[in-house]
Amino acid sequence: MALEPIAITGVGLASPNGLSLKEFRANLLTGKSGVRPWTIPIFGDTLAGICGFDPLRHQSKKELRRGTRAGSISVWCAHEALADAGIALEGLDRGRVGIYIGTTEHGNVETETEVLNLRQYGDDVRYWSHHHNPRTVANNPAGEVTLSLGITGPAYCMGGACAAGNLGLIQGVQMLQLGIVDCAIAGGVSESPRAFGIFASFHAQGALATHADPTKASRPFDRARNGIVVSEGGCLYTLERVSDAKRRGARILAIVSGYAVNSDAADFVLPDSDGQERCMRLALAHAGLEPGEIDVVNTHATSTPSGDVVECAAIRRVFASADKVLVNNTKSFIGHTMGAAGALELAGNIPGFEDGFVHPTINVDHLDPECEIPGLVLNTPRAAASQRRILNMSFGMLGINSAVIVERPSL
Amino acid sequence: MTRDEIVIAIKDIIQQIAPDEDLSSLDKGVRLRDQIELDSMDFLDIVMELRKLYGVQVPEADYKELATLEGCANYLESHLADKELHCASNA
Numbered sequence: 001m002a003l004e005p006i007a008i009t010g011v012g013l014a015s016p017n018g019l020s021l022k023e024f025r026a027n028l029l030t031g032k033s034g035v036r037p038w039t040i041p042i043f044g045d046t047l048a049g050i051c052g053f054d055p056l057r058h059q060s061k062k063e064l065r066r067g068t069r070a071g072s073i074s075v076w077c078a079h080e081a082l083a084d085a086g087i088a089l090e091g092l093d094r095g096r097v098g099i100y101i102g103t104t105e106h107g108n109v110e111t112e113t114e115v116l117n118l119r120q121y122g123d124d125v126r127y128w129s130h131h132h133n134p135r136t137v138a139n140n141p142a143g144e145v146t147l148s149l150g151i152t153g154p155a156y157c158m159g160g161a162c163a164a165g166n167l168g169l170i171q172g173v174q175m176l177q178l179g180i181v182d183c184a185i186a187g188g189v190s191e192s193p194r195a196f197g198i199f200a201s202f203h204a205q206g207a208l209a210t211h212a213d214p215t216k217a218s219r220p221f222d223r224a225r226n227g228i229v230v231s232e233g234g235c236l237y238t239l240e241r242v243s244d245a246k247r248r249g250a251r252i253l254a255i256v257s258g259y260a261v262n263s264d265a266a267d268f269v270l271p272d273s274d275g276q277e278r279c280m281r282l283a284l285a286h287a288g289l290e291p292g293e294i295d296v297v298n299t300h301a302t303s304t305p306s307g308d309v310v311e312c313a314a315i316r317r318v319f320a321s322a323d324k325v326l327v328n329n330t331k332s333f334i335g336h337t338m339g340a341a342g343a344l345e346l347a348g349n350i351p352g353f354e355d356g357f358v359h360p361t362i363n364v365d366h367l368d369p370e371c372e373i374p375g376l377v378l379n380t381p382r383a384a385a386s387q388r389r390i391l392n393m394s395f396g397m398l399g400i401n402s403a404v405i406v407e408r409p410s411l
Numbered sequence: 412m413t414r415d416e417i418v419i420a421i422k423d424i425i426q427q428i429a430p431d432e433d434l435s436s437l438d439k440g441v442r443l444r445d446q447i448e449l450d451s452m453d454f455l456d457i458v459m460e461l462r463k464l465y466g467v468q469v470p471e472a473d474y475k476e477l478a479t480l481e482g483c484a485n486y487l488e489s490h491l492a493d494k495e496l497h498c499a500s501n502a
Contacts, residue, residue, distance in 0.1 A: 061430035126462065130455045
């Protein structure tokens with residue numbers, strides 16, 4: 001069965017270093033980090049990437065009070081994506097719009113907040129909020145978007161650890177190709193820096209970044225890397241079938257060429273190079289491409305000592321015969337935006353089809369020899385005028401891997 | 412608290428729960444839900460705030476007594492007689 005190609009026609013995003021694709025891209029090309037000091041109850045002082053958007057642009061004060069941070073980020077991204085795509089809700093069949101949002105986790109922030117609140121009242125459960133359940137159900141971020149936009153089509157979240165952003169995008173593509181919806185608002189979000197447990201757990205694992213200069217803390221591939229910077233963020237795309245997008249005269253930013261999701265079946269926490277390699281090869285096969293037809297590989301590397309090495313080994317094997325591929329990393333600017341990572345990092349690279357550059361991996365003062373890959377773009381952007389395709393990878397705990405390939409629309 | 416202070420206390424709580432609403436012209440005798448956007452979850456918030464701020468436990472069977480500002484003053488007068496007004500907003 002020939003499946004109709006799917007177009008990305010709009011992007012709404014919240015990144016620690018940019019609140020629109022234009023601003024995000026500009027900061028990726030000029031080396032501006034979004035990582036800053038961050039203090040959180042129980043855990044104390046640490047570092048994080050935090051998004052400074054004004055939620056009241058798209059939400060009332062009451063909606064903000066009722067909802068969650070993940071919901072608020074989702075509402076922001078959905079409104080911004082529709083505006084970017086030039087899609088007006090009036091005249092749209094809102095029952096034919098789907099919302100598919102990947103999340104690493106959801107509910108930690110709200111549960112921790114309630115437990116801390118309960119402490120003030122001697123653990124008397126009569127003081128536990130009736131808002132807790134609607135805030136913590138797994139579909140909360142997508143559900144808040146439906147309430148905000150009056151969208152009555154399918155709307156739900158995909159839990160996929162840190163591979164989740166790509167899962168949202170993939171689900172949107174599939175639902176469009178199946179004819180279930182006519183427009184998908186799809187991607188991933190994260191509210192993780194608001195939960196002390198996320199930091200405490202990475203800290204206990206020896207995987208939380210520290211650095212005297214917050215902007216230097218996220219440093220994939222550098223010898224001195226020492227862990228993850230936990231960040232919040234979101235990126236939702238508007239996806240449409242190419243024929244529909246052309247019919248309405250939409251601007252097409254990219255076309256989704258292929259994708260893959262697989263599992264390592266190896267470990268709760270540790271990544272697996274073989275599983276990652278299989279995922280990349282599956283995505284290439286799904287797109288009908290050879291490794292040499294990819295121009296940019298946007299890595300998942302989170303700045304942990306072991307994880308980056310594992311991923312680099314997989315890339316080296318897959319792209320051994322592709323001497324022109326360029327490799328970069330977006331987390332070096334914004335930290336790890338968890339459930340948003342795949343979608344957001346891909347978005348940061350799509351403008352390369354137009355501006356002809358590949359953004360670098362910053363903060364690499366001394367490249368770890370074990371992370372050395374031909375084509376690594378380090379510290380300054382690389383001119384690459386004829387980029388055709390980007391491969392984005394995102395991996396997560398319990399061994400989930402995801403890969404998405406997009407191509408320039410004029411191919 | 413006096414009856415007038417009870418009305419101030421309730422309006423203050425509502426202002427926190429429904430921050431987009433203008434409460435300046437609320438009619439004390441008319442159902443709150445007929446004057447501003449308040450749903451059942453908001454109503455539970457009012458009950459929760461009375462519990463947190465003033466230690467008043469309103470049993471579910473009595474929720475209907477809080478439908479109007481006048482009703483709130485009637486119902487809460489005895490419960491709040493020896494309590495002091497806490498205002499979080501300027502309602």
